[in-house]
Amino acid sequence: MLPVPTPSEKAKPDMGVRFENVSKSFGPVDVLKNVSAHMPSGMTTCIIGPSGSGKSTLLRCTNLLERPEQGRIFIEDAEITAPGVNIDALRVRVGMVFQHFHLFAHLSVIENVALALRKVRQMPKEAAEAKAAEHIAAIGLKGFENRRPAELSGGQQQRVAIARALAMEPKVMLFDEATSALDPELVKGVLGIMRELALGGMTMLVVTHEMRFAREVAGQVIFMDQGKIVETGPPAQLFDAPQTPRLRHFLDQVL
Amino acid sequence: MLQGFQRIGETFFDPQIIAGVLPELLRVGLPNTLLLAVIATMIGLALGLVIAAGLLAKQAGLRFGCRVYVDLLRGLPHILTVYLIGQGLPLAGLSIFGANTYAYAAFAIGLIESAYMAEIFRAGFQGVERGQVEAARTLGMTRFQTMIEIILPQGIRRVLPPLTGQFILIIKGTALVYLLGLTAAQRDIFSIAQDNSVNNANLSALTAAGLLYLALTVPLTHAVNAWERRMQRGSRPTPKAVA
Ligand SMILES: Nc1ncnc2c1ncn2[C@@H]1O[C@H](COP(=O)(O)OP(=O)(O)OP(=O)(O)O)[C@@H](O)[C@H]1O
Ligand SMILES: [Mg+2]
Numbered sequence: 001m002l003p004v005p006t007p008s009e010k011a012k013p014d015m016g017v018r019f020e021n022v023s024k025s026f027g028p029v030d031v032l033k034n035v036s037a038h039m040p041s042g043m044t045t046c047i048i049g050p051s052g053s054g055k056s057t058l059l060r061c062t063n064l065l066e067r068p069e070q071g072r073i074f075i076e077d078a079e080i081t082a083p084g085v086n087i088d089a090l091r092v093r094v095g096m097v098f099q100h101f102h103l104f105a106h107l108s109v110i111e112n113v114a115l116a117l118r119k120v121r122q123m124p125k126e127a128a129e130a131k132a133a134e135h136i137a138a139i140g141l142k143g144f145e146n147r148r149p150a151e152l153s154g155g156q157q158q159r160v161a162i163a164r165a166l167a168m169e170p171k172v173m174l175f176d177e178a179t180s181a182l183d184p185e186l187v188k189g190v191l192g193i194m195r196e197l198a199l200g201g202m203t204m205l206v207v208t209h210e211m212r213f214a215r216e217v218a219g220q221v222i223f224m225d226q227g228k229i230v231e232t233g234p235p236a237q238l239f240d241a242p243q244t245p246r247l248r249h250f251l252d253q254v255l
Numbered sequence: 256m257l258q259g260f261q262r263i264g265e266t267f268f269d270p271q272i273i274a275g276v277l278p279e280l281l282r283v284g285l286p287n288t289l290l291l292a293v294i295a296t297m298i299g300l301a302l303g304l305v306i307a308a309g310l311l312a313k314q315a316g317l318r319f320g321c322r323v324y325v326d327l328l329r330g331l332p333h334i335l336t337v338y339l340i341g342q343g344l345p346l347a348g349l350s351i352f353g354a355n356t357y358a359y360a361a362f363a364i365g366l367i368e369s370a371y372m373a374e375i376f377r378a379g380f381q382g383v384e385r386g387q388v389e390a391a392r393t394l395g396m397t398r399f400q401t402m403i404e405i406i407l408p409q410g411i412r413r414v415l416p417p418l419t420g421q422f423i424l425i426i427k428g429t430a431l432v433y434l435l436g437l438t439a440a441q442r443d444i445f446s447i448a449q450d451n452s453v454n455n456a457n458l459s460a461l462t463a464a465g466l467l468y469l470a471l472t473v474p475l476t477h478a479v480n481a482w483e484r485r486m487q488r489g490s491r492p493t494p495k496a497v498a
Contacts, residue, residue, distance in 0.1 A: 063393055092395035102386035106408050115404060116394035161390075168394060 015076060016041035016203050017062060017172060022071030024057055031057045032068065033227040039205055039220065041076070041171075044198040046214035046235070047207045049224035050250060055207040058224070059174045062205060063094040075172060092120060095165030099177040101157040103149035103164070109136060110145040113164045120168070135163040139193055155186030162193055173197065175206040211254060215239055223247045265457070272459040276451045280460075280467055284444035291361055291429040291443060296422055298365025303372030310377045321373070328370035333431060337363045341435040357441045360432035364425065371421055379414035380406055416483045423472050423479070444468065 017039040024032040031054045039045040047055050060066040061073060064080060064087050073081045080090050103112050113132035117123045123131070136145055139159040149157055158178060165173060175194065179187045191213050198204055198217045208214060214221055214235055221238045223231040223246075231238055231247050239255075242248045309321030328336065340363035341356060352358035383406050391401040430445035437446055448464035 065389055065393065088392075088395050088397050091393055094393070096390075096393040098386060098390065100386055102384065102390040104387055104390070104405055105384070106412065116391075116396060119400050119404060120395040164390075164394070 015074070016043070017205065018074040019058075019061075020072045020074070022061060022068045022073060024054075024061060024066060024068040031227050032061070035071070035227075035229055037222060037229055037232065039203070041203045042201045043219035044202075044204040044206055044217050045220045045222060046218040047205065047222045047224060048209070048211070048214060048250070048254075049230075053224040054227045055224055056176050059096070059176050059205055059207055062172070062174055063091050063096055065096075088120075092168055093171045094174060095168060095170035095172070096174040097158070097161050097165055097176070097178045099180050101149070101154070101161045101181075103157055103160055105149055108146045108148060109141065109152070109160050112149070112160055113167050116164070116168055132163075132167055135167045136160070138166075139163045140189070153186060154182045155189050158182065158186075158190050159193060162190070166197075172203045172205065175204065175208070177207055177209065179208070179210060209254065211239070211251075223250065225250070267458050267462045269457055269459040272451070272455055272457055273463045276448065276460040276463050279447055280444055280463060283440065283442060284447040284464070285467065287357075287441060288426065288429050288443040288445075291357070291364070291432060292422065292426045294361040295364035295368055295425055295429070298362065299368030299372045299421075299425070300418075302365065302369035303376055306369060306373035307376035307380065310373060311380065325370045325373055328367050329374075333364075333367055333428060334434065336367055337431045337434055339363075340366065356435040356437055357432065360429075360435050360437075364428055364431065367428070368421065368425055371424075372418065375414050375417045375421060376410070379417070380410040382413055383409045412486065416479050416486065419475065419479045419482070423475050426471055426475075427468060 015038070017037075019035050019037045022032055022035045023030070035054075035058065047058065049055055057066055061068050062075070068081065071081070072079055075090070075093065078090075079085070080087075104115065107115065110129055110132050113135055114125070114128040117128035117131060118125060121128070133142075133145060136142065139162060141156060141159060141163075144152065144156065144160075149160070152160065162178075178194065179190050182190065187210070191210060194204070194206065195213070195217050206214075206218070216235075218235050221231075221233065221235045222229055223238060225246050230244055231242065238247065239251065242251060306321050306324060309317050310325070312318050312321075337360065341359040344351065344359060345354075352362070387405055387409075388401055391405050392398075396404065429443055432443055433446045433449060437443070442450070444464050444467055448460040451460035452458050
């Protein structure tokens with residue numbers, strides 16, 4: 001069990017993401033059971049665990065796509081689960097990348113990236129598209145600005161989805177199995193971008209089955225099973241010296 | 256045998272009768288049919304959109320009410336609904352359109368169509384990938400912005416072909432105004448042909464009317480099919496996982 005953070009710890013600035021006794025259920029299914037965790041800022045935290053263990057739900061609680069029934073979640077010094085929090089303003093600070101990309105199918109690449117800049121950041125069209133173009137170039141898709149999502153490979157779509165999230169200049173990035181839907185030869189490009197982001201000091205929560213990526217890039221790894229955090233620690237500790245039979249069993253299966 | 260064919264030819268394909276009724280079908284019947292179809296479509300679209308919003312509403316009571324409305328209007332024979340509204344409203348003292356049967360007919364058909372169109376809208380808008388809605392919300396867009404920027408543009412593309420298909424059904428459905436009795440100038444294609452065939456004791460006028468309906472509906476049907484094929488090629492959804 002993780003120690004429950006004391007109030008004094010909560011007051012520290014620049015503290016990343018913090019879960020305090022968070023529980024979430026869908027009907028009769030308890031998906032998160034009293035989860036407490038700290039994902040420090042400027043660090044990549046990889047979340048691993050078997051299917052159905054609650055990894056996606058943990059991420060989705062971090063930007064309130066799901067609302068936990070109990071417990072509190074902090075992003076830096078702000079409690080996002082406090083009553084009356086402006087959810088839309090909060091979500092601008094948290095970018096998310098999905099397994100299935102979810103690009104806006106009716107918009108071109110540049111419009112996908114520029115839309116929220118215009119509608120949420122209220123930038124004028126030219127400025128938004130100029131900024132979008134920079135982010136598209138940064139993920140290596142210069143020249144693809146006017147393509148539709150359907151005209152891109154899965155890897156290219158996922159890179160655009162990353163650019164779309166980054167353009168909003170989030171403080172935290174969430175990745176939910178960002179490479180699981182990709183053909184093997186396309187995985188590398190997306191992981192490369194994620195690695196670059198991590199090295200650049202972005203605070204990232206990454207749900208992944210890519211154990212090599214977790215070992216190399218993560219500052220911290222969280223192993224979840226059946227709605228609970230079973231082990232937390234630096235990758236070397238979790239991968240080389242697992243403390244629990246459950247993690248050992250999981251690693252035997254995936255490595 | 257030969258005599259049988261001759262009788263069929265005389266009853267359905269008398270060239271003189273067809274030539275005689277055709278000018279009136281084109282001059283009076285065609286505009287009335289199209290006008291009726293367009294008015295009913297506009298009523299159907301406006302009401303259908305509202306009902307569809309109700310079908311997708313969060314409030315269970317609202318959803319239930321709209322569901323009952325749709326089920327009733329789709330479940331009743333159209334002929335019955337047209338009678339009930341076209342004759343029922345004036346009888347009940349609700350002569351909202353005076354003695355203008357044409358208007359009652361347009362209203363009744365519009366109501367019926369609103370139920371079908373509500374279902375088309377609901378299916379089309381529900382079909383917009385839930386993940387895209389989540390992606391938009393994740394970027395900080397409000398519910399309303401997501402509706403305007405993501406759901407509406409994609410939903411409209413999805414509903415246009417089925418709505419056009421529904422318009423074809425409405426063109427044919429306008430023949431029901433005959434039930435309510437129309438003044439000579441208000442008559443639609445079917446009414447003119449029906450009156451003519453009663454007067455001449457010959458069905459050739461109905462054949463002419465049939466050809467006219469086909470001239471309207473067949474090209475539209477093919478246009479919709481081509482459109483749907485093009486849309487399927489154009490906006491493939493993002494690929495799903497292999498697992
Ligand atoms: N919207 C929902 N409604 C009902 N049950 C849900 C919902 N979302 C998730 N669940 C259930 O919650 C449990 C945990 O789901 P979650 O998606 O968080 O797991 P996961 O660890 O991400 O699994 P995977 O590796 O397969 O993605 C599962 O049993 C799942 O069926
Ligand atoms: Mg998941």
